[in-house]
Amino acid sequence: MQDKTTIAEIQHNTRVKTYPDGSQVVTVSDRPIFREPGWEIADKWEKEHRTLSQNPDRNGEDEDRERARRRARAAVADLGRSNDFRLFVTLTLDASKIDRRDEAITGRELRRWLSHQVQRRGLVYVLVPERHKDGALHFHGLVNDVLPRVDSGTIKRAGGGKPQRPRSARERARWLAEGGQVVYNLPGWKYGFTTALELQGDYRKAVAYVCKYIGKDSEKIGGRWYFSGGSLRRPEAAYSDTDFEAMRAECAGHEYRIDRLGARCINIDMEE
Numbered sequence: 105m106q107d108k109t110t111i112a113e114i115q116h117n118t119r120v121k122t123y124p125d126g127s128q129v130v131t132v133s134d135r136p137i138f139r140e141p142g143w144e145i146a147d148k149w150e151k152e153h154r155t156l157s158q159n160p161d162r163n164g165e166d167e168d169r170e171r172a173r174r175r176a177r178a179a180v181a182d183l184g185r186s187n188d189f190r191l192f193v194t195l196t197l198d199a200s201k202i203d204r205r206d207e208a209i210t211g212r213e214l215r216r217w218l219s220h221q222v223q224r225r226g227l228v229y230v231l232v233p234e235r236h237k238d239g240a241l242h243f244h245g246l247v248n249d250v251l252p253r254v255d256s257g258t259i260k261r262a263g264g265g266k267p268q269r270p271r272s273a274r275e276r277a278r279w280l281a282e283g284g285q286v287v288y289n290l291p292g293w294k295y296g297f298t299t300a301l302e303l304q305g306d307y308r309k310a311v312a313y314v315c316k317y318i319g320k321d322s323e324k325i326g327g328r329w330y331f332s333g334g335s336l337r338r339p340e341a342a343y344s345d346t347d348f349e350a351m352r353a354e355c356a357g358h359e360y361r362i363d364r365l366g367a368r369c370i371n372i373d374m375e376e
Contacts, residue, residue, distance in 0.1 A: 173319035176329035184311030189246035198296035207326035228334030
């Protein structure tokens with residue numbers, strides 16, 4: 105069993121995530137909350153001390169769920185920034201082909217289809233489930249550009265709104281010139297309907313848009329916040345120790361609290 109000194113040596117108050125494009129996110133805490141990978145806390149008291157004793161009045165299950173949702177959003181943001189995604193896709197389900205309200209069935213068939221695309225085409229993806237008001241499931245997410253796609257004949261016009269079908273070639277050209285986007289379909293998806301849009305403009309904004317779907321209705325659908333797979337890359341993480349108060353003085357407005365640890369943190373995206 106590791107003693108307390110060993111545990112202290114492998115825990116730090118600073119984590120630096122470095123993404124493939126060279127950008128970084130630095131997180132500094134007023135206490136050593138980050139543990140180097142490859143180490144696990146073996147001492148039961150230490151586990152309980154870190155998760156419970158510093159905030160004994162936390163609201164158990166609700167707080168656990170909210171914390172898990174935040175972690176999921178952070179994980180999807182990391183995947184988005186670390187991989188060369190090219191399309192924003194929406195996969196819907198046709199009630200005549202699948203029970204689109206059944207989480208187990210839809211999850212199983214989705215995973216099967218995704219696995220086939222990974223093996224056959226080299227798909228890399230991150231998808232987030234969402235439930236319609238009528239209970240039907242659908243999925244939003246980011247994929248690389250390996251899936252066959254066809255022009256749907258519709259355009260998503262600048263300014264938003266639902267895709268529209270232009271009345272002529274001249275109108276189509278005008279809409280595209282005004283900043284509209286071609287809406288594609290993915291014919292390989294056999295369970296319903298699809299749309300796919302090429303990622304344009306602010307890539308980070310597109311990643312954030314996907315993240316907002318995670319737990320949108322405070323629901324973990326089918327036991328998952330998101331689905332991901334393929335040859336995914338993740339940011340490299342390095343750990344060190346930093347003077348928290350000095351960092352705090354330089355970075356006003358970036359501070360937040362992690363109540364379950366009783367910790368204060370500063371989070372800085374070096375690209376912003």
